[in-house]
Amino acid sequence: MKLDAAAWRAKRGIARILAALDSDSGCVRYVGGAVRDELLGLPVSDIDLATRILPERVLERLAKARIKAVPTGIAHGTITAIADGQPVEITTLRSDVSTDGRRATVAFSDDWRADAERRDFSINALYADPATGEISDFFGGLDDLAARRVRFIGDPLKRIAEDHLRILRFFRFHARFGSGDPDPAGLEACTARANDLMALSRERIADELTKILAIDDPTPTVALMLERGILDPVVPEIAGAQPLAALVAAERSAGIAADPLRRLAALLPPDPAVATDVAARLKLSNKARKRLALAADRDLDASPRALAYWIGPEGAIDRLLLADRPDDAAALAAWSVPRLPITGGALIKRGVPQGPAVAATLQAIEREWVAGGFPDGENWETIVAARIAAATGG
Structure with missing residues (x-):
């Protein structure tokens, strides 16, 4: 199995970056999500490169080629190159020196397998040669892709101890790429270590939870997370997934795009005070906090258009969908709120x-x-x- 190397090289800006790094010498490979998504036949957005070249030399080569370079995570070996408007993350091969569940100290390496070994799941540890498209698979990622299985590389408990966010990532990747029941070893490890999430910043938790809720239908995965007590340490207010299932159905019926904040509102009790508390705990933006509280109010005494006038169309559509009124929500989505015609x-x-x-x-x-x-x-x-x-x- 391989990628279409010529087609990838033709992507905007990629050829210039590869030439600057002398990719034909074998020192650079595509890695991670782009490789995974291409093999699954999904649209590829972000392209990441892994390289044996040290970060300082990467900066030098990009500067020589007159390619803009941003040291976005240079302490961990990551530089963002921007060529022809196309950003590409370039990361030097690494191995972990120490980890504490929130951050890692790394050492740079020239060992592709060692770099793959520190990644979370086998399907995210696939590399492709830019010259030939040949895939490097050190931990059975191709087989897991074929089986639509999300599996930790190595001991799941050890991988979670290295980065506690991998608990939520396990469920997100299963919701997006998995089929059937989750990998048993990974599921048991996540269940056993759920309390580790309390050590993470609330911003990281909110970001990952938002990504889960943005998936087409996260209901089965969220139900499993609740059954296993995964969210209890961070959002204990969530009692069940049935309101989420109803909202997903209403969104689809109305033809309105899924919205993770609206879906979070569905999972919470219809109480603005609770919504405000959860939003503050997750350190959501002021705009998101206000929207979550408006959705939690659930007051629908006014007509849909009147409601949209007073609280805004977004808030009104949220309430209508949460009340299982997709037809009213769809009609409102096509209506523009008028301005009072007098001053x-x-x-x-x-x-x-x-x-x-x-x-x-x-x-x-x-x-x-x-x-x-x-x-x-x-x-x-x-x-x-x-x-x-x-x-x-x-």
């Missing part, structure tokens, strides 16, 4: 005295206009005239 200045010109009366009249007009379904023409003028008359004593 305070216009009210003053029509006789409303400056001061608090302007704001009060504007708010009254707005409430009536929204409640009436955003009328225009004569109906709109009737609303405005009546409110102006009330404000002016006319």
Whole structure:
């Protein structure tokens, strides 16, 4: 099995980077997700390279070729090269010197197998020669790809001890690439070490959880994670996966793209205070925290369009889908929220005295206009005239 080397070299910017690194000498290989996805027939986005060349020499070669280089993780041997607008991560072969579950100290190497040995799963430890497309597979990754099996390289407990995030990555990769039941040894190791997640930064946990929830249908995997107590140490508020299953079905029925934040809201109790607490714990952005709290409110007393006007279309669509109203959500997604067709200045010109009366009249007009379904023409003028008359004593 091999990659189409010529087609890959033709990708934007790749040939220039490979030439700068003298890839024909055998010192560079494609590695990781790009190789995996190509072999699975999936779209390839990011391309990573592994190399025997030390980071300082990589920088020198890129500079000589006039290719922009960003030392994104140079302490760990990673440099991002940008050629013709195409970023490519280039990482020197490594072996672990020490790990503590959150970070690793590495030593640079020229041993392809040693570099593969420190990677998490066999399907992520596949290398391809840029000149020939030949695949290097040190730990049975090709067989695991064929079986759609996500399997740790070596002892799963040891790999999790090196980086606790691998617990969540195991489930994410199984949800995306796996078929059938997860690898038993990996599943048992993740279950046994679930409390290790507490040692990780909440940002890393949130990032991985978001990636899981963004998968087409993560429900079976999330259900398994809950059954095994994987999320208890970090999001104990999640009680079951059934609300997520209902939301996934509603998204599909409405033809609305999956959204991980909306899906997190489905997993949480319908309580804004709980949602706010979880969002803060996961260190989500202020915008994400507000959205999660709005979704947790679940108030649907207003019409869909009125709701979209008051809390925004995104929040309204979230609530409608969470309430299993896909038809209303789909209709709302195709509707643009109108602007109130009058201003305070216009009210003053029509006789409303400056001061608090302007704001009060504007708010009254707005409430009536929204409640009436955003009328225009004569109906709109009737609303405005009546409110102006009330404000002016006319």
